């Protein structure tokens with residue numbers, strides 16, 4: 001997966017309600033939290049519901065179908081989902097016809113969930129968009145069902161949908177692989193998403209082509225452990241071959257992939273990133289800890305030295321490669337000295353981005369059997385130490401960009417400024433009266449802080 005990645009870094013925790021498209025027909029509302037893969041699943045769900053003639057609304061109160069796409073990678077994410085589920089109880093009591101669907105990583109033991117949240121109509125495992133559509137279609141064609149959209153004509157819906165042409169975001173995630181075959185001991189995502197299942201390359205290319213036709217300019221190939229892509233398919237395609245295929249889509253300006261695993265990232269992928277101009281030289285490469293005993297207890301399958309050797313190989317081949325990582329602090333049994341080795345590794349590698357999280361026990365994982373013996377205040381102290389060190393490092397890295405010219409893919413207008421990213425995934429803001437949405441622009445960096453850059457057109 002990402003590793004926690006999907007959870008933690010690229011996986012920053014995001015809560016979103018997707019773009020709203022006007023139309024008639026039954027109304028749906030999607031609430032999404034968690035990783036980019038959840039975001040991609042919600043986008044696919046929304047596109048499929050639009051095609052059935054549904055229209056998206058911003059408030060659950062206005063919807064006939066409410067979908068919560070959940071995340072449990074950390075306790076804080078799980079609490080947000082359960083809080084949301086509780087608050088929807090009253091809505092369901094007022095409007096029993098509103099269908100409530102829970103999907104995503106909270107859906108493990110359905111029987112227990114059903115007892116806890118009896119007002120939920122359907123529980124679906126992560127990424128089961130097809131399951132959702134099958135259920136929705138069955139409700140629509142059966143007029144006697146209690147759902148508000150039962151008896152609704154799909155033909156009428158499809159006619160409505162034909163008039164819609166939802167524009168894709170400039171940067172869009174496309175799921176290449178679901179699940180993971182690794183056994184990181186802290187990871188709940190692996191338990192919920194199951195073993196690795198790759199989508200056939202033609203299916204991924206077709207989805208990416210459709211998105212580019214709808215306005216996307218950057219595709220991000222997603223997988224919990226994207227480097228394992230294709231190992232379960234009969235033709236054994238590889239991430240490198242997939243990158244080469246998607247790279248050729250006309251109109252695509254940039255291609256990214258995440259999340260990598262240090263024990264699975266192959267030299268062929270590094271060479272492919274180096275060779276293909278539209279593949280961004282950016283690696284999301286979680287290390288999680290800098291101490292070998294902790295890495296072993298985490299079941300990561302690599303040592304700190306292996307990781308450092310891999311970073312050297314990447315930088316030897318792609319000198320300007322940018323690297324992001326995920327760190328967990330306060331794993332069971334982690335001593336102060338062992339934690340210091342994580343700081344040493346950060347000083348050695350000098351990452352462009354570090355996503356750090358305090359260890360949080362996830363019931364059902366092997367690590368949950370270990371005593372959670374690092375006190376919460378100490379976990380927080382370690383988290384702040386990582387953040388402070390990283391702020392200093394990335395501040396120095398970014399300061400070197402001052403006065404340099406960078407290429408930015410512009411994603412959107414944000415508080416009166418255009419916002420985009422460099423190939424190295426750095427956020428850049430600039431002001432300009434023209435419409436730069438979805439276009440590449442060359443900017444000279446005029447201000448550089450640790451979290452973002454300001455640019456000017458020459």
Ligand code: SF4
Nearest residue numbers: 001002003180184187
């Ligand atoms: S088992 Fe490890 S590699 Fe797989 S999804 Fe979990 S953290 Fe990522």
